[in-house]
Amino acid sequence: MTFSFIEPFFSVIAKGFSPAVYLLATKIQGLMWSAADITLIFFLLKIVDVVMSSKDGKKITIRYYLLLVSAMLTPFLIVADTADFFFRLESIIFGIQFAVLLYTVCVDIKIATAYLRSIVNDLPSPPHER
Amino acid sequence: MSVFMKSMAIFWLFAEGLIMVLVRKGLLYIETGRSRQHSYLLFCVCVFITVTALTFGRDLIAGRLLGMADTVFYSIYDGSMWNLICTMWVIIEGAVAVYILRIYILLKTVLNNQLPGKSSGRFRVVTLFGPAVACGALLAGFVFYHFAFHAYLCQHGGTFSVVDNALKFYIKICGIFWILIEWAVALIAIQIFLLLKRNLKRGAA
Numbered sequence: 616m617t618f619s620f621i622e623p624f625f626s627v628i629a630k631g632f633s634p635a636v637y638l639l640a641t642k643i644q645g646l647m648w649s650a651a652d653i654t655l656i657f658f659l660l661k662i663v664d665v666v667m668s669s670k671d672g673k674k675i676t677i678r679y680y681l682l683l684v685s686a687m688l689t690p691f692l693i694v695a696d697t698a699d700f701f702f703r704l705e706s707i708i709f710g711i712q713f714a715v716l717l718y719t720v721c722v723d724i725k726i727a728t729a730y731l732r733s734i735v736n737d738l739p740s741p742p743h744e745r
Numbered sequence: 746m747s748v749f750m751k752s753m754a755i756f757w758l759f760a761e762g763l764i765m766v767l768v769r770k771g772l773l774y775i776e777t778g779r780s781r782q783h784s785y786l787l788f789c790v791c792v793f794i795t796v797t798a799l800t801f802g803r804d805l806i807a808g809r810l811l812g813m814a815d816t817v818f819y820s821i822y823d824g825s826m827w828n829l830i831c832t833m834w835v836i837i838e839g840a841v842a843v844y845i846l847r848i849y850i851l852l853k854t855v856l857n858n859q860l861p862g863k864s865s866g867r868f869r870v871v872t873l874f875g876p877a878v879a880c881g882a883l884l885a886g887f888v889f890y891h892f893a894f895h896a897y898l899c900q901h902g903g904t905f906s907v908v909d910n911a912l913k914f915y916i917k918i919c920g921i922f923w924i925l926i927e928w929a930v931a932l933i934a935i936q937i938f939l940l941l942k943r944n945l946k947r948g949a950a
Contacts, residue, residue: 625897628914629907637913644920651927658934665941706753713760720767728771728780731848734944735775735855 638698645705649689652712656682659716663723666730678715685711751800754830758796761837762789765844772844775851796833800826817905821898824912825891831919832887836880838926843876845933852940883922890915 660678667673688708695701766782766789774780799806807822894911897903903911 621893622897622900625894625911626901628911629897629903630910632910632914634909637910637917640917640920644917644924647924648920648927651924651931655927655931655934658931658938661938662934662941665938665945669945702750702753709757713757717760717764720764724767724771728774731771731775731852732778735851737855 634698638695638701641698641701642692642695645692645701646689649685649692649708649712652709652716653682653686653689656712656716656719659719663719663727666723666727669730670726675719678719681711681715685709685715750827754827755797755800758830758833758837759793761834761841762793765789765837765841768841768844772848775848792833796826796830800830817903817908820905820908821895821912824908828891828912828915828919829887831916832883835919835922835926836883838923838930839879839883840876842926842930842933845930845937849933849937849940852937856940856944887915 657679660675660682663675667675685708688704688711691704692701692708695704766786769785770780770782773782803819803822803826807818811818897911898908
């Protein structure tokens with residue numbers, strides 16, 4: 616099987632995509648992932664807050680602080696000068712974000728889905744089921 | 746690839762997989778009131794065990810079974826495994842995005858006093874068959890990229906740096922998908938939050 620049409624692509628990548636270019640691209644992408652993760656987890660926590668407030672449940676302050684720590688560490692991704700340092704810093708930042716996300720999904724999913732199910736159950740039934 | 750990097754890759758795969766399974770469980774419960782997904786769970790566990798074994802079993806698979814225990818082949822094997830895990834992260838994140846989108850559509854329909862079946866019909870087709878098509882396309886893309894690169898190496902040969910550069914470029918392609926999907930999920934989460942807040946205010950009024 617020949618892949619001659621894609622050979623020029625690999626020639627350019629093999630020579631031009633050097634470790635320095637890779638690190639620069641990773642830094643840019645790392646900042647964009649982290650910003651997306653922070654936004655996503657922040658609003659997930661806000662959703663949990665809404666659910667908790669309807670049930671008079673507990674506050675989830677510590678998770679907001681952990682998210683803040685990961686947000687404060689994110690700009691340091693730009694100053695990482697080696698791929699190894701970048702990977703370790705990225706592991707810490709995303710480790711915190713994943714820990715918050717995983718904990719929230721594991722602990723609060725039951726109460727959150729029960730709340731959402733109760734909203735869906737308020738729906739009037741379709742005419743043929745009445 | 747160091748043991749630390751392999752461990753982090755497998756940990757993230759496990760964490761994302763667990764989130765995907767739990768979100769799907771939540772979606773099923775919201776939609777049907779039941780959340781059993783034994784076959785799905787078994788499939789996910791089998792895939793996870795296979796990927797973990799392939800990641801940590803390089804010396805056995807590449808060295809003893811394939812008899813290709815040289816540095817360049819090891820770097821191709823490690824790089825390809827890392828890229829497979831990157832592809833799986835894209836698939837998992839895409840699946841989570843679809844599940845969250847289905848929750849949002851259901852909530853929006855209900856809170857706008859519509860019947861779920863009517864307004865979400867078109868979306869339902871997309872969310873039912875779209876993920877399977879996307880998953881197949883991503884895995885086909887992974888296989889195509891690596892086979893094409895293998896063919897390139899056979900014809901032109903390659904040093905360690907050539908292999909490293911080409912395999913790392915694939916990670917950056919996956920990175921574009923991660924960013925797009927994560928921002929999509931973040932935007933859906935904002936929409937769900939606004940819907941719930943509006944509903945809470947309406948209930949309090």
